[in-house]
Amino acid sequence: MNDIWIIITASLVAANAAILGSFLIMRRMAMVGDAISHAVLPGIVIAYFLTNSRASFPMLMGAAASGMIVTTFIQFFNKKVKLQNDASIGISYTFLFAVGIILISFFGSNVDLDQECVLYGEIAYVPIDTLFIGELNIGPRQFWILLTTLIIIVSAVIMAYRKLVLTTFDEAFASAIGINVVFWQYYLMAGVSLTTVVSFESVGAVLVIAFIAGPPATAYLLTHSFKRMIYLSILIGIVCSIIGYYTAVWLNGSIAGAISSVIGLVFAIVFAVDLFKRRQVSRQVTQTSN
Amino acid sequence: MTFIREIISFFTFSEPNVKVVFLGSLILCAISGLVGTFTFLRKRSLIGDVISHAVLPGIALAFIIGHQKNVLYLIIGATITGWISTYLVEYITRHSKIKSDTAIALILSVFFGIGVLLLTHIQHTGAGSQSGLDQFIFGRASAMNQSDIVLFGSVGIVILVLTLIFFRGFSILSFDEGYANAIGFPIAWLKLILSIITVITVAMGVQAVGVVLMSALLITPAAAARFWTNKIHILAILAVLFASISGIIGSAVSYTYNGMPTGPWIVVIVSLLAFLSAIIGSKTGILKSWNLRRRNNVKILKENTIKLFYALNSEQPDNSGFQFSEIAENARMENTTLRSGLKLLRKEGWLIGNDRQGYQTTEEGKREARAIVRKHRLWELYISKYMHLQPDHVHDDAEGIEHVITPEIERELEEQLDFPKLDPHNSEIPY
Numbered sequence: 134m135n136d137i138w139i140i141i142t143a144s145l146v147a148a149n150a151a152i153l154g155s156f157l158i159m160r161r162m163a164m165v166g167d168a169i170s171h172a173v174l175p176g177i178v179i180a181y182f183l184t185n186s187r188a189s190f191p192m193l194m195g196a197a198a199s200g201m202i203v204t205t206f207i208q209f210f211n212k213k214v215k216l217q218n219d220a221s222i223g224i225s226y227t228f229l230f231a232v233g234i235i236l237i238s239f240f241g242s243n244v245d246l247d248q249e250c251v252l253y254g255e256i257a258y259v260p261i262d263t264l265f266i267g268e269l270n271i272g273p274r275q276f277w278i279l280l281t282t283l284i285i286i287v288s289a290v291i292m293a294y295r296k297l298v299l300t301t302f303d304e305a306f307a308s309a310i311g312i313n314v315v316f317w318q319y320y321l322m323a324g325v326s327l328t329t330v331v332s333f334e335s336v337g338a339v340l341v342i343a344f345i346a347g348p349p350a351t352a353y354l355l356t357h358s359f360k361r362m363i364y365l366s367i368l369i370g371i372v373c374s375i376i377g378y379y380t381a382v383w384l385n386g387s388i389a390g391a392i393s394s395v396i397g398l399v400f401a402i403v404f405a406v407d408l409f410k411r412r413q414v415s416r417q418v419t420q421t422s423n
Numbered sequence: 424m425t426f427i428r429e430i431i432s433f434f435t436f437s438e439p440n441v442k443v444v445f446l447g448s449l450i451l452c453a454i455s456g457l458v459g460t461f462t463f464l465r466k467r468s469l470i471g472d473v474i475s476h477a478v479l480p481g482i483a484l485a486f487i488i489g490h491q492k493n494v495l496y497l498i499i500g501a502t503i504t505g506w507i508s509t510y511l512v513e514y515i516t517r518h519s520k521i522k523s524d525t526a527i528a529l530i531l532s533v534f535f536g537i538g539v540l541l542l543t544h545i546q547h548t549g550a551g552s553q554s555g556l557d558q559f560i561f562g563r564a565s566a567m568n569q570s571d572i573v574l575f576g577s578v579g580i581v582i583l584v585l586t587l588i589f590f591r592g593f594s595i596l597s598f599d600e601g602y603a604n605a606i607g608f609p610i611a612w613l614k615l616i617l618s619i620i621t622v623i624t625v626a627m628g629v630q631a632v633g634v635v636l637m638s639a640l641l642i643t644p645a646a647a648a649r650f651w652t653n654k655i656h657i658l659a660i661l662a663v664l665f666a667s668i669s670g671i672i673g674s675a676v677s678y679t680y681n682g683m684p685t686g687p688w689i690v691v692i693v694s695l696l697a698f699l700s701a702i703i704g705s706k707t708g709i710l711k712s713w714n715l716r717r718r719n720n721v722k723i724l725k726e727n728t729i730k731l732f733y734a735l736n737s738e739q740p741d742n743s744g745f746q747f748s749e750i751a752e753n754a755r756m757e758n759t760t761l762r763s764g765l766k767l768l769r770k771e772g773w774l775i776g777n778d779r780q781g782y783q784t785t786e787e788g789k790r791e792a793r794a795i796v797r798k799h800r801l802w803e804l805y806i807s808k809y810m811h812l813q814p815d816h817v818h819d820d821a822e823g824i825e826h827v828i829t830p831e832i833e834r835e836l837e838e839q840l841d842f843p844k845l846d847p848h849n850s851e852i853p854y
Contacts, residue, residue, distance in 0.1 A: 158521075163528035164469055171635065210646075214701045214709050219468040220646045227639030228694035231687035234561065238684055339535050346528035350521050386544035393536020400529060408518055 138273050140378050143392060145279035146336050147370025149286050149328045150344030151352075155363045156321055158349050159301050164219075165207070166345045168226035169322060170329040170338040172203035174233025177330065182240050193330050200326035203229050204319070275335045282331045286324055293320065298359065340389040344370055347396035354407045373399055441678060447567040447575055448670040448685060451631045454579045456644040456666030457586055458624045460659045461617060463645035464597035468638065469527050470509055474625045475637030476531045477508030479538025479560070481626070486545060494571050494630075498578075501626035502619075508534050509618055535634070561633040561686060575627055582620050593617055594655050631670075632686030639690045640666065647697035650704025669693035721767065723826050726795045727756065728764030729773055732784045733792040733853075744781025793853040799825040800846035801836045807847040808840070814847035 157166050173196035180195030203225050210221035262274050271277075290297065299307040300317045308314045325345075332341050352365035377392030384391065462471050478501035485493075485500030508530050515526040567575075586593070592613045595603040604610050621641075628637050648661035673689030702709050731754055735745050747762075754761050765782060768774040773788030784792065802824050803817040828836075846852055 158525040158528075161522050161524050163522075163524045167472075167528050167531070210701065214650070214707060214712075216646055216649070216701070217466055217468075219466055220463055220642050223468040223472060223638050223642045224646055224694060224697055227636050227643070227690055231636055231639070231690035231694070234684060234687040235691060238682055238687075339532050339539070342528055343532035343536055346525050346532060350525050350529055353521065353525075354519060381540070384540065384544050385547045386540040387542075390536045390538070390540030390543060393533050394540050397529070397533030397537070400533075404515065404519060 142275050142335050143374035144371040146332045147344050147374050148367045151348050151366035151370045153324050154345035154349040163346045166325050167342050168222050169200050169325050170341050172226040172229040173199050174230050175199050178233050178236040196330040278331050336389045343393040343396050351400045351403045354403050445674050447572050448631050448674040450575045450579045451628050452666040452670030453663050454624050455628050455640040456662040458621050459641035460645045460662045461593050461597050463642050468642040471641040472638035473508050473527050473531045474505040475634050477534035478505045478626050480504050483541035498626045502622050505622040636686050636690045643693045643697050647700040650700040650708045665696050724764045725767050729792045730795050733796045744783045746781050747778050797853050798828045800852045804846050
């Protein structure tokens with residue numbers, strides 16, 4: 134039963150990240166997702182210290198606050214003082230992450246959070262931490278949290294689908310017909326922050342990024358339709374979670390690490406096949422033209 | 424008092440281990456600052472991030488193969504996987520429709536995931552004492568020992584010498600790769616050398632600040648330095664300086680307060696230096712550009728205000744003082760703005776008088792008014808003549824450009840137009 138819970142948890146994170154990741158990589162903002170997922174650390178630590186619990190709501194507030202701070206920093210460096218984009222991102226999130234680690238060391242033994250956990254999570258503990266209704270065990274807490282998040286993200290994306298797609302693919306046109314481009318960017322970023330916060334405990338920041346970039350990039354190579362790309366990347370994410378879990382069991386290593394590795398492997402296979410096919414097509418074209 | 428005693432004991436190296444940590448942090452930070460200058464200028468800051476995450480599997484593999492924590496093996500392993508990661512990012516972006524940011528995020532997380540998988544595998548199977556492999560993720564400068572310092576020092580010197588030898592090549596490569604290629608620089612070689620140097624620097628640096636924060640050590644010092652200078656030599660020197668200061672303060676803090684990690688403190692200090700530089704930096708700092716914009720606005724306001732008096736004076740040549748309402752009538756600005764403009768002109772000595780007695784232009788004020796109207800009309804004439812614009816289309820353009828015409832351009836215009844008498848609206852051009 135534990136295996137199933139772990140795989141379901143990872144799959145829920147995969148689905149969340151695949152939906153958001155598809156938008157992010159089309160917007161060339163994958164690294165902003167990376168930045169946010171690291172930068173939420175200080176907010177989480179402060180919320181944890183203040184409330185002394187892992188209750189999701191305060192942590193979410195803390196993470197949202199640090200997510201906003203890192204976005205503001207990036208905007209400040211990029212727009213106000215005209216620093217190049219890559220450096221603006223790099224400076225901002227490393228600063229917040231460093232502050233987060235310092236806060237963990239500062240609160241020391243008062244905080245039952247450790248820095249490794251933030252990066253690669255403790256998905257193996259998910260089945261132990263269960264919820265009860267009366268006497269009835271209704272399954273892991275993380276499962277319910279992630280399921281709620283998935284419902285929120287899916288309904289948020291469905292409600293605003295047209296506007297999100299427009300601002301993603303043709304920002305100039307979107308703003309010309311009066312859509313607030315900046316608002317929808319923050320809307321997506323809020324989704325990324327939410328996903329990171331609810332996932333960090335189970336899978337950690339790094340697997341979230343792997344899920345955000347990997348399955349959507351793989352799906353992008355396989356299809357030309359954006360909707361199909363979203364469905365495919367959810368599917369790929371789930372398949373990678375299953376294979377990754379059993380790889381981790383086999384190697385007796387980190388589950389998050391194994392799933393990331395499998396994501397990389399799946400991408401590598403699809404990439405190689407895609408490259409091979411295109412090479413053949415171009416060879417045929419040259420042969421026929423000769 | 425204990426605090427001061429601790430600080431003194433840190434800087435006098437009363438404990439031998441302090442000297443090691445201090446020297447180690449200093450060397451790693453200084454080298455990162457130097458190499459990072461080019462990472463930053465080539466806009467490869469996020470590539471630095473990829474490399475620093477990608478060294479992790481190399482470190483784990485070196486540990487599996489070498490069966491112990493040998494810093495030299497670890498650096499070699501880290502360099503190999505780090506280098507492969509940059510190659511893969513470039514390969515994916517070149518051979519598919521995937522954009523570089525996606526490739527970076529993908530390679531970074533996958534390599535890191537593989538590293539974590541290998542490390543946890545080593546730990547769980549109990550191969551070796553797992554002697555502080557965790558420290559590579561977050562860095563633990565305090566774990567450095569004497570032989571590490573010797574290694575860091577000698578590799579550091581090699582990197583320094585290589586950077587100095589190829590400084591010119593690296594600079595041209597950073598600013599204009601196409602040009603470097605055109606004038607016959609061996610850019611393929613230069614790029615290879617630079618990327619190897621960068622990867623080695625990262626492989627060493629992760630031991631002080633850890634995988635996640637290493638990219639900060641590469642880019643933040645150079646970014647901070649960028650606010651102070653436009654010259655690449657000074658940029659490199661400042662970057663090394665900022666990085667070294669952070670290294671010193673970071674290791675001092677972690678020595679003084681028990682349990683404080685060195686790496687994050689180094690990164691926080693260098694980030695604070697960058698924020699500070701962004702605000703007070705003498706080249707592109709925010710205060711500097713505010714000041715420039717304010718001075719420019721003052722100049723424009725002064726010139727627009729004195730220009731009003733040119734029209735008034737030509738209607739009433741006796742120069743008998745104008746009421747505020749008279750002046751405001753033709754002014755295309757708010758009354759409060761006009762009032763501050765008048766105040767500025769009085770301070771400048773171009774105007775005398777006040778609201779009750781009316782305002783009069785001084786001789787200097789008249790000269791300035793003629794000067795700005797002359798520039799305006801010369802420009803109108805110039806663009807109507809050479810760009811064949813209708814006379815009623817040239818005013819707005821001249822309204823902006825009149826404030827930036829230098830005496831040299833003015834002379835040029837006069838000569839090109841052969842000292843004209845009338846502008847396109849048949850108004851006189853005053854000399």
